Amino acid sequence: MFFQTIDILGTIAFTISGVLVALDKKMDPFGVVIIGFVTAVGGGTLRDVLIGETPVFWMNNMTFIYVIIATTVITILIKKYINYLRTSLFLFDTIGIGLYTVVGIEKGLLIDLHPIICIALGTMSACFGGVIRDILCNEIPVIFRKEIYATACIVGGLVFFILRKFSADQNFNFVIAGLVVIVLRLLVVKFKISLPSLYK
Secondary structure, three states, X not given: XXXXXXXXXXXXXXXXXXXXXXXXXXXXXXXXXXXXXXXHHHHHHHHHHHOOOOOOHHHHOXXXXXXXXXXXXXXXXXXXXXOOHHHHHHHHHHHHHHHHHHXXXXXXXXXXXXXXXXXXXXXXXXXXXXXXXXXXXXXOOHHHOOEOOHHHHHHHHHHHHHHHHHOOOHHHHHHHHHHHHHHHHHHHHHOOOEOOOOOO
């Protein structure tokens, strides 16, 4: 129940993120739904395919489909009340990567994968929905720019495995790891910290 709740919260956050981008691009209703959907499930779908868990999570549980549809409709209805579209997009995207990072790590642990692979799964779960969203919207994905994005997921994953050495409460460890991803992402954007470019 704990992880299904986190998974659903991540789905809501990423759906809102995708819908806001689609609305910003002035897409028609079909385009808005598609962008919201692929943003929400893209990373998790890639994760499940890589670990051989098929049908993938949203095909096995219609709750995710209902959540995506409801979230899309609600976001469209309240869009005029969202004064700072870019700020809202950033916030929901950040929440999404924090939640999906821990979901991906947990999936890896369930099948006894190496911690490094678990962190990679968490990072892919968190980032690749946004990559698909940005590509479909003709944007350079955030993960490929100088912004610290995937790095925050990796740091959160490392924190989880460090905490795991000292705390037996796995749910607590996951909550802290997710918060580390979210707070780190907020801080690096606020203080304009970025990875060095290879080109001057």
